[in-house]
Amino acid sequence: MPDGLGGGGQSHRLPRGAHPGRNIPSAGVSGFGFVEKARFGFFNHAKGAYDPDDFHRLEITNLDRTLAWKKGRPSVHSHASGGGVLFGVVGGHILALTVARGSLEITVTLHSERFDRRTELSVGGYVLHLP
Structure with a gap:
């Protein structure tokens, strides 16, 4: 199911629990392309x-995401990396992306079996626990 987000400041936000639909057992998402702004996060275990x-004006070279379930609710886990105009690469957990x-x-x-996240x-x- 390929798709693309065009320019014009479209946002690709990933709020906690975002999921394309409750009828999807699980899915993998991949992508690449240009973003005007990326907000990445690094998990701080102490906090x-x-x-x-x-980060601004990045060529996303890799975007990976799993759509699974946690405690009966949809669960998204997303990471990406991208390079800037000086060819430095940054990445981390995706908090938000904006396409310009x-x-x-x-x-x-889409996967036919349900993936679950467990503590x-x-x-x-x-x-992530696979069947």
Whole structure:
């Protein structure tokens, strides 16, 4: 199910629990393209929250996302990396992306089985469990 977001300041925001529909057992999402602004987060275990930072005018070279379930509710986990005009690369957990000029191409791969996230005390967080 390929799709693309065109220019004009379209936002690709990932609010907690965002999911394309409750009838999807699970899915993988990949993508690449140009974004005007990316807000990435690095998880701070001491705070139990993401430390955010904003980056502008990036070529997203890799975007990966899983759509799964956690405690019976939809759960999204997204990461991306991208390079700027000086070819430095940044990345992290996606908190928000805004497309301006150019496009962001996204491909969704639906899975027939349900993926769940469960607490793993050994890592101190949620881990994706595959069927």
